[in-house]
Amino acid sequence: MQKEEMVEKLKAIVKPYIQDEEAFQNMNESTDFINDLKINSANLVDVVLDVEDAFDIEIDNESMEKMLNVSNAIEIIEQKLG
Amino acid sequence: MVGNDIVDLDLADKEAYKRERFLEKVLSASEELYLSQTDDPGSFLWVLWSMKESAYKLHFRKYLTRALNPIRFRCFFDCDNELGAQGRFKGRVEVGGEVYHTNTILCKDYVHTTAIEGREDFRIQSEEVSAGSAIKIREKTIDALVRSMDAASVLRSDKIEFTKDANGLPFLIDACKGIFKPCSISHHGRFGAYAVAI
Numbered sequence: 001m002q003k004e005e006m007v008e009k010l011k012a013i014v015k016p017y018i019q020d021e022e023a024f025q026n027m028n029e030s031t032d033f034i035n036d037l038k039i040n041s042a043n044l045v046d047v048v049l050d051v052e053d054a055f056d057i058e059i060d061n062e063s064m065e066k067m068l069n070v071s072n073a074i075e076i077i078e079q080k081l082g
Numbered sequence: 083m084v085g086n087d088i089v090d091l092d093l094a095d096k097e098a099y100k101r102e103r104f105l106e107k108v109l110s111a112s113e114e115l116y117l118s119q120t121d122d123p124g125s126f127l128w129v130l131w132s133m134k135e136s137a138y139k140l141h142f143r144k145y146l147t148r149a150l151n152p153i154r155f156r157c158f159f160d161c162d163n164e165l166g167a168q169g170r171f172k173g174r175v176e177v178g179g180e181v182y183h184t185n186t187i188l189c190k191d192y193v194h195t196t197a198i199e200g201r202e203d204f205r206i207q208s209e210e211v212s213a214g215s216a217i218k219i220r221e222k223t224i225d226a227l228v229r230s231m232d233a234a235s236v237l238r239s240d241k242i243e244f245t246k247d248a249n250g251l252p253f254l255i256d257a258c259k260g261i262f263k264p265c266s267i268s269h270h271g272r273f274g275a276y277a278v279a280i
Binding site for chain 2 (some may be wrong): 035040041042044045046047049052060061064066067068
């Protein structure tokens, strides 16, 4: 999967939880889920669960710790997809 | 040092306690046991969450390490048999060898926890504020925090400013006197709260 495609897929997943529309419109690999998109941390757990469903992968606790920004999320998803 | 967290119970998912996969990612086995023993698990999950989140803020202030790791923050209560008497919970959160002490208020509309390091004898000034909408709540919370300094005769509200440092940590500053006072603010939905040592 291309990086852009991955960002688009993540964009659809985070959409219900974002609180900064402008940062969401400009979402890219360097976007931070909490600092930029203002997703609250309980909702970020929901994002992790939705990523698991969308990509049919399991994100263990150690990987979840790093799910704070788009680039880490992509790295974790790619690693789990193998 | 102090951390705090408020949850608007209208906005929080009160059905989240039924979601096994959510619980697996955020609660330990002993916390799930606490949850199964309460009459109101829908709200109690957010008691645990706000304990973890307020401790996380304090822990971040100390170590500056970011992580999405709620499960590592382990909640305990001082008196198991009086769990939540009058909507008050005294407890502690343990993480990586640290122990943070917590005070939680649970009412119909919100859950609010303040976490402090150790059993310091300084007083924590803490207050919940509400606004009709989510839009003004951050402003209103900061305003109440600044004004609380007048009431406590610590700093003069007309001389201080609320600011965040490069790590996003909140402070009250009096530039003339060179005072930097750490504080914590939280807002969610209709509610906001602050905590500050005085």
